[in-house]
Structures are given as structure tokens and as C-alpha cells.
Amino acid sequence: MLPLRIYGIAGVIRGGDEARPERRNFLQKTTGHDPRELARRSIQRYMELCDVPAVRFDRRELASLFADHAVWQGVGDDNAAKFGRVVGPRAIVEMLERYLPPHDHFRLNMHLLDRGTMVISDGKIEGDWTMMRLSTYGGGRSDLTASRLRVEFELHEGRALISLYQPLRIWQQEIGDEVVDQMFGAFSGSTQTSGDRHGMGIP
Secondary structure, eight states: OOOOOOOOGGGOOOSOOBOOHHHHHHHHHHHSSOHHHHHHHHHHHHHHHHSBSOSSOOHHHHHHTEEEEEEEEOBSHHHHHHHOEEESHHHHHHHHHTTSTTSOSEEEEEEEEOOOEEEEETTEEEEEEEEEEEEEETTSOEEEEEEEEEEEEEEETTEEEEEEEEEEEEEEEEEOHHHHHHHHHHHHTOOOOHHHHHHHTOO
């Protein structure tokens, strides 16, 4: 297998944040924070909680990232068939937990986002990101997946709550252990091999 060159995902920028300055300033004054930063915090925390292994998984915190009427909906033939349309924080968390420990679906699952773009309109934040996911499954197979994310947020009590989450898978490639080792080291700053990670409880 050819070596895989690792590019800085955070450096991939597609456009910029868009909002009428007066609208952004109004929202910043009413919330006390830049609404774009609130949205970034929410999506980043969502990814951290869905990583396997997670530093600290908290079911209630994961649910708290979503608005009461939130929709999590797979887009595209593959994701629509696999995930369908799930409504409400409780149902969304129950769906996600099927892929999280103690279930053994993933041994390793790491999410990486680009900078993304955001549009602010009528008290909502609409964001688009490209996500790369490095996964090793319970059976030992590993792959790298690229998806486009469409995420909408609503501002509530100084937080940006996810009201719509739509992932569209655009590319997936099975990879070998040597590529997993290379990517894990590049993203984590570690030089550990797959054998070392087993000793840490990280397959």
C-alpha cells in the first residue's frame, strides 16, 4: 500500500463566515459571545464526545448539545438507509450510543473537522463542514471516511444548540494498520504503534 500523506485538516478553509455585520453584532451583544464561536464550541464538543475512546463520555452533556426539537438525519443513500431520521435529544443519544462503548462497534474512532463556513440569519447559525473520520472497527478492519456536514444551531441562554445535523458521506477507503499508525501519530503527536495503543486500551 502506498504511504498516505497527512495534510492539516484544520488548514482546509472553504470560504469564510458570512453574516450582516449589524446582525452579528446584535447577536453578540445579546448573548455576550460571538455566535460563530458558540457554534464552533458545540460542534467540537459533539465530536469529542463521539470519539472512541473519549477522554470523558457524558450522556447528559451529549444530550444537552441539542435543541429539544433537534433532528439528526443521514443524507445520501448510504447514510439515509443506515441512520434514517431521529428527532429529539434523547432519541439522538440513544442512536449514537449504539456506536459508543461499552458497545464494541468501534475500537478507535477519531473525528477531524475543517474550519467550515457559517451563515447567521434570523437568530440561527447555519454551518457547513468537511469531516474526516479515522476508524478501526471491532473486527479489526480500519477505514478513512470523508463526509460533508450540514449543521444548524439555535441560540439559547448563551449557547448554540444543534437543531439540525445532516451528514453526507462522500468518500470511504479501507486502510491498513501501517496507515492507521501513521495517521494516529500525526493527529495525536504520538509515535506509538498499533501494538503500543493496545497496551493503552486504544486499538
